[in-house]
Amino acid sequence: MPVAIAVGLGLGLAVVASLFFWRKEAFLGIVVLACGIGLWELSRAVGVRDIRLPLLPLLVGTVGMVISAYTAGVEALLVACVLTAGGAFVWRVLDGGGIPALRDATAAVFATGYVPFLAGFVALMLAADDGPWRVLAFIAICVSNDVGGYAAGVMFGRTRxxxxxxxxxxxxxxxxxxxxxSAVGVGLMLGPLGGPWWAGLALGAAGVLAATLGDLAESLLKRDLGVKDMGTLLPGHGGVLDRVDSVLFAAPVAFLLLHLVLGSGR
Known part of the structure; x- marks a missing residue:
């Protein structure tokens, strides 16, 4: 537990520093790096089922998707996602292998949607004038989901x-x-985000639902693959993908709610 807390605090400091003390592009670099490591971990995990992901086109597409989302918005993210998924699919099919190649290519489409596409919504939030605060609020909700769930689960958890x-x-x-x-969402909404209190409740509730779904989805995937963790890079947390599974699912939900309540912010 002490190691896990130390790693979590270190990651949190890096995120805050990149959002408020460095340029926004530094945080985009962290997003791209996390996606790249996540894709690599996913490729190793699905490898136990003899599935081979075409990492090169996926990594190139990840850079394009994150930058497109930040500079040109939702439409550009969707176009970049289609191009990445299509490019990875064709890349693997042309590499040969018959039915296994088709299986690998289909897995590449899944990987495109699961990691870089969902992460692109973080870049969309960052692009707003108050983007650092939007991203920080979204991450704070995800952290609150983990902390609140762990504390209440340890003290009162009875019903699985x-x-x-x-x-x-x-x-x-x-x-x-x-x-x-919800408490964190209300505080941030009434504070730096400057929105109505009820929007903070909505952000907290929707964020928890999406984050929990992300946790369960990755747990189901790991159970199906027969692996305990996606990786070992982060002591006490497993791999990067184990740490950001809830964040990925919560990103589009947070982006949509903040966009509806606060506007595009550009």
Whole structure:
């Protein structure tokens, strides 16, 4: 636990520094790096089922998707996603291999949507004039989901939410996540974001639902692949993909809510 906390604090400091003390492009670099490592971890994980992801076109496409989202908006992100998925699919099929190649190419389409496309919504939030605060609020909601869920689960957890998929998650922990994330959302909305209090409640509740779904989805994927963690790069957390699974699912939800309440901010 001390190691996990230290790693988490280190990651948090890097994120805050890149958002408020360096240029926005520094945070984009962190996003691209996290996506690249996540794709590499995913390729190693699916490799246990003899699935081979075409990493080169996926990595190139990741850079294009994040930059396109930041500089040109949602439409550019969608176009870059289609080009990346299509390019990776064709790349693997042309490499030969019959049915296995088709299976690998289909997995590449999934990987495109799962990692860089969802991460592109973080770049969309960052592009607003108050982008650093939007991104920080979104990340704070995800962290609150983990902290509130862990604390309430340890103290009050009795009823398992999905014992087959994720035995440690409980309904009591989910309530703790809702309480803490909603409180954090209201505070940030009334403070630096300058929005209505009810939007903070909505952001907290929707963020928890999306983040929990992301956790369960990755747990189901790992169970299907027969692996415990996607990687070992982050002591106490597993791999990068283990750390950002909830963040990826929450990103489009947070972007949409903040856009509806605060506008595009450009």
């Amino acid at each position: 939410m999905a014992p087959i998929v994720s035995p440690k998650k409980s309904w009591e922990g989910l309530i703790g996540s809702f309480v803490l994330a």
